[in-house]
Amino acid sequence: MLFAFCISYCTQPYPLYLRTMFSIKNISPRQIAVFTALVLAIPESILVLIVEKSWVWGVGSFLVIFIGSYFLISFMLERFIYRKIKLIYKFIYKTKATRKEETYYKYVLPQKSIDEVREDVEAWATKNEEELDLLRRNEQFRKEFLQNLSHEFKTPVFAIQGYVDTLLSGALANPEVNKKFLEKTAKNVDRLTHLLNDLDEISKLERGELVLYKQNFVIQELVKDVFESLSGKAEAMNIHSSIKKGCESPLTVFADKEKIRQVLTNLVENSIKYGKQNGSITASMYKTDGKHILIEISDDGIGISEKHLPRIFERFYRTEEGRSIDVSGSGLGLAICKHIVEAHGQTIHVRSREDIGTTIGFTLDARRD
Numbered sequence: 001m002l003f004a005f006c007i008s009y010c011t012q013p014y015p016l017y018l019r020t021m022f023s024i025k026n027i028s029p030r031q032i033a034v035f036t037a038l039v040l041a042i043p044e045s046i047l048v049l050i051v052e053k054s055w056v057w058g059v060g061s062f063l064v065i066f067i068g069s070y071f072l073i074s075f076m077l078e079r080f081i082y083r084k085i086k087l088i089y090k091f092i093y094k095t096k097a098t099r100k101e102e103t104y105y106k107y108v109l110p111q112k113s114i115d116e117v118r119e120d121v122e123a124w125a126t127k128n129e130e131e132l133d134l135l136r137r138n139e140q141f142r143k144e145f146l147q148n149l150s151h152e153f154k155t156p157v158f159a160i161q162g163y164v165d166t167l168l169s170g171a172l173a174n175p176e177v178n179k180k181f182l183e184k185t186a187k188n189v190d191r192l193t194h195l196l197n198d199l200d201e202i203s204k205l206e207r208g209e210l211v212l213y214k215q216n217f218v219i220q221e222l223v224k225d226v227f228e229s230l231s232g233k234a235e236a237m238n239i240h241s242s243i244k245k246g247c248e249s250p251l252t253v254f255a256d257k258e259k260i261r262q263v264l265t266n267l268v269e270n271s272i273k274y275g276k277q278n279g280s281i282t283a284s285m286y287k288t289d290g291k292h293i294l295i296e297i298s299d300d301g302i303g304i305s306e307k308h309l310p311r312i313f314e315r316f317y318r319t320e321e322g323r324s325i326d327v328s329g330s331g332l333g334l335a336i337c338k339h340i341v342e343a344h345g346q347t348i349h350v351r352s353r354e355d356i357g358t359t360i361g362f363t364l365d366a367r368r369d
Contacts, residue, residue: 212256243284247283274302296359316331
């Protein structure tokens, strides 16, 4: 009966031991070798025990078959499987094997299960896919940046070229036309200079070369100064600028005053450029906790579509509505604002609705004694 069981066990189409072996997860190569050696040794030793009717022969055959099978299977796995796996790991980590890594390959890797190897490879593949996605986004960003940069330079350069050609074609002799075209040329030269200065500044910001001179100052006073400096532009569109009611109480922040002036100037200028006739710009300040102050600049202008909000702090990025409006500027204002705020270790955010308005806010450290 025992003999018949062993024969049926080992000769069935899909033996029980194979189904068991392949249904077990997280099994290491050494476990595979032990398990397979046992499967080979047990039936053979039982057959020897039945035929010879001697426990010595049975145990001896079991040990010989088990040990021989174990080392043979281990050798085969090492030779034909784990050498390939070792190559995969070397490829994944792109390293020349150091002594430490050789120790890892020799002692640790063979202990890894097939599932663990699969997880390592899948993790590597996922990481590489994320890196490829990032490279693709960066490439797309680079293309858009070069396209926008070309556009920003091309507009004033072509305008200057047109004015100069007109002057050289005979308009130079006419004093009225002469002066008018020279003034327009000078205006476009100023635009180019402003663009180059902004590019130089944002390059320094991105390289981390910005030096901050922090001091305590009242943020409401700085906002009033910015409103006053831009009052001419605001009055041209009959836009009213004010500090929100309830936010007049002085709040002292600790930051680089001139850099924050630049941030506020860029934000207020944007609100004027994309504002509506007879509109309004409101500044509000709040204590978020004992350590930070939130400053927000709000307008009731054309607003920004939700799909554009994640990108408005990118260099040269403009919405379709923004491009349709004839406004001057380098297209770098909001990008510079973002870098200045982040250089202070703070965050900047935006919320907006089309035809209702836009609010851009940022935080600063509260007063330090």
